[in-house]
Amino acid sequence: MAFIQSLWGPNGLILLGAIISAIGVLWSSNIQTSVNEQLTEKTRQISEKNETISSVTNELHDKSNQLIQASQKLNEKNDQLIEKSEVIENLNEEIIAFSTGGDSFPIVEFTSLDPIKNGGQLMITNGSNRYPIFDLSVRIVDLASKKPRTIENPLADDHILNIGTISASTSYMQGYVTLGGNVEKSFTVQSNSRHGHFIQSVRLRKVAGQWKSATKVSRMTGNSPLYTKVDEGFPLNSDGEVSW
Structure with missing residues (x-):
């Protein structure tokens, strides 16, 4: 308590x-x-x-x-x-x-020209080393020809060749041709094939008793040459070029 x-x-x-x-x-x-x-x-x-x-x-x-x-x-x-x-x-x-023919194109050449007989072989070459040319036809026009072209004869004395097929890097002889008593000749070559149309200028000049040639191949629709060859000693103009 x-x-x-x-x-x-x-x-x-x-x-x-x-x-x-x-x-x-x-x-x-x-x-x-x-x-x-x-x-x-x-x-x-x-x-x-x-x-x-x-x-x-x-x-x-x-x-x-x-x-x-x-x-x-x-x-x-x-x-x-x-x-x-x-x-x-x-x-x-x-x-x-x-x-079709790829990059092939024809080259017409006057080879083995004899300066005495003024004649030689007409040769056609496939400029491609890979593709053939098909359905090739060639028309060679002599620019100095005086034969008139008429309705009845539009080709005058043009030389027509129906070639057909040319294998790659192959040449065919088309016979003997004469140049007459001339010291220079000029030709235009028109070629048709399966894959296009071509035009070629051929210039032949007799220099010091020997024939010299210059040639140029182009497509009809192109300006750049596919092939050009000028012999050494071929006469050139004042600009140092061939007078095509």
Whole structure:
């Protein structure tokens, strides 16, 4: 009884304060423990999420690498297809060229000209070393001819040759021709073939008792010569060029 009465005094207040303080510490400790447990749980969940994200990221990285490799293989296949297409295109062009004539063109030449007899061989050569000439016909026009062209005879004395086919790098003799008593002759040669039309200028000059020649072959539709040959010693004009 005396102990209970003593609690109503200062000692009671001190004890009450101690009890309240102890209760507060205990309550605070419990709250801190709960918070810590929640933080630990959140940390664990975040760690799991990070692991999941890392795993997904790695999978995406692997998928990305697979896509890159697949894309590279696809690009390689495309490059191979392009190369094959180019090969096929080149083969098609070759087939067309071999069937039409490609870069072939005819060259008419007066060869083995005898300075005494003023005559020689008429030779026609395929200027291509790869493709044949097909359906070739040649018209040789003597620019000094005086024979008139009429409705009945539009070709006058032009020389017409139906050659047909000449293989690559091949020449054909077309017979003996005479130049008469002249010391110079000029001819224009018109040629038709399966793959185009050609025009050739032929100039013959007798120099110091020997025949010299100059010739130039072009397409009818082009200005750049396909073939030009000028004998050494052939007379040139004041500009140092052949007077075609």
